[in-house]
Amino acid sequence: MKAAVLREVKGPFRVEEIELDAPGPHEIRVRTVASGVCGSDLHVLLGDNPWTMPIVLGHEPAGIVEAIGSDVRSVSVGDAVVACSSAFCGHCGFCAEGRTFLCGGMETLRAEGEPPRLRKGGETVQQFAYLSSFAEEMLLHENSVVRVAKEMPLDRACLLGCGVLTGVGAALNSAQVRPGETTAVIGCGGVGLSVIQGCRIAGAGRIFAIDTVPWKLELAKKLGATDTILASEGDVPERVLEATRGGVDYAFECIGHGATVRDGIRMLRSGGTCLLIGLMPTGKEFSFPGFDLVLGAKRVMGSLMGSNRFRIDIPRLVGFYLDGRLKLDEMISERIRLEELDGAFARMQQGTVARSVVVFD
Numbered sequence: 001m002k003a004a005v006l007r008e009v010k011g012p013f014r015v016e017e018i019e020l021d022a023p024g025p026h027e028i029r030v031r032t033v034a035s036g037v038c039g040s041d042l043h044v045l046l047g048d049n050p051w052t053m054p055i056v057l058g059h060e061p062a063g064i065v066e067a068i069g070s071d072v073r074s075v076s077v078g079d080a081v082v083a084c085s086s087a088f089c090g091h092c093g094f095c096a097e098g099r100t101f102l103c104g105g106m107e108t109l110r111a112e113g114e115p116p117r118l119r120k121g122g123e124t125v126q127q128f129a130y131l132s133s134f135a136e137e138m139l140l141h142e143n144s145v146v147r148v149a150k151e152m153p154l155d156r157a158c159l160l161g162c163g164v165l166t167g168v169g170a171a172l173n174s175a176q177v178r179p180g181e182t183t184a185v186i187g188c189g190g191v192g193l194s195v196i197q198g199c200r201i202a203g204a205g206r207i208f209a210i211d212t213v214p215w216k217l218e219l220a221k222k223l224g225a226t227d228t229i230l231a232s233e234g235d236v237p238e239r240v241l242e243a244t245r246g247g248v249d250y251a252f253e254c255i256g257h258g259a260t261v262r263d264g265i266r267m268l269r270s271g272g273t274c275l276l277i278g279l280m281p282t283g284k285e286f287s288f289p290g291f292d293l294v295l296g297a298k299r300v301m302g303s304l305m306g307s308n309r310f311r312i313d314i315p316r317l318v319g320f321y322l323d324g325r326l327k328l329d330e331m332i333s334e335r336i337r338l339e340e341l342d343g344a345f346a347r348m349q350q351g352t353v354a355r356s357v358v359v360f361d
Contacts, residue, residue, distance in 0.1 A: 085305070
């Protein structure tokens with residue numbers, strides 16, 4: 001099969017023929033139909049989050065089940081599925097509590113001594129985030145996929161596996177935004193635009209979209225933002241505090257920068273919560289104003305993958321799309337071929353796309 005293999009930090013991607021092993025008892029082989037291009041892939045490409053190479057990146061896929069292992073019961077051959085990096089074991093304490101996104105999924109990997117899922121001749125090719133979707137096929141544990149309705153277009157369904165799940169989930173699951181509450185979203189990329197939609201679906205009274213790129217703010221308004229702020233035009237927290245007469249209930253930081261985390265805390269009303277969603281480079285630290293945090297009884301919390309239970313949440317998001325509440329078509333800036341990945345990541349860094357989607361024949 002063809003796959004985009006990354007052999008060195010900063011690339012380029014090389015489209016190569018590699019081999020996929022046969023499914024084990026709890027594994028499935030999926031033909032990739034589409035895969036979103038996500039910022040977490042970019043962190044690996046740039047070396048911010050180091051991984052062993054060679055590796056096949058990609059972790060936002062949808063596809064069709066082609067083969068299943070002997071003990072697979074959750075899907076059948078021919079099913080349309082969305083895969084998610086929140087793979088879960090099903091029996092640890094977190095899984096028993098219903099917080100499968102915290103499981104870590106290590107038991108879904110192949111054990112030491114077993115053949116690798118991906119290889120090229122005698123060379124092991126690393127699988128990324130349990131998935132590796134920049135390839136024509138994937139070999140996955142069944143606990144990393146969920147079946148979706150056949151009427152759901154898979155080139156849009158792929159976005160649900162990471163960016164949309166993370167953003168909408170941050171609003172609905174992590175923050176549990178209530179009708180009438182005020183929110184601010186810092187960074188209007190794929191995740192931030194999804195947070196905005198989650199806040200709208202939750203019934204937020206005001207939703208501030210904050211970014212440095214005017215066209216992203218225009219798109220944010222189409223997806224549900226009630227107010228937009230161009231960050232280059234002055235003190236953002238002060239403008240939010242003035243517009244709300246005291247601050248927002250929730251600020252969602254979707255970039256992963258210390259300066260914007262501090263801005264998120266500043267723009268909170270007393271008792272408000274700043275949620276950290278943007279992935280920071282490994283080892284990165286930031287400071288925040290302790291005096292304001294204590295006297296304002298403010299909270300700072302991380303939101304991992306939208307606190308998801310993806311086998312419940314992704315079908316629900318499919319329903320939201322099919323009934324018109326969740327807008328996905330508007331988030332896709334371009335559809336590309338596997339050979340065009342280098343350009344897609346360049347455009348991501350330039351801020352000229354919301355989401356790129358790799359489509360396969």
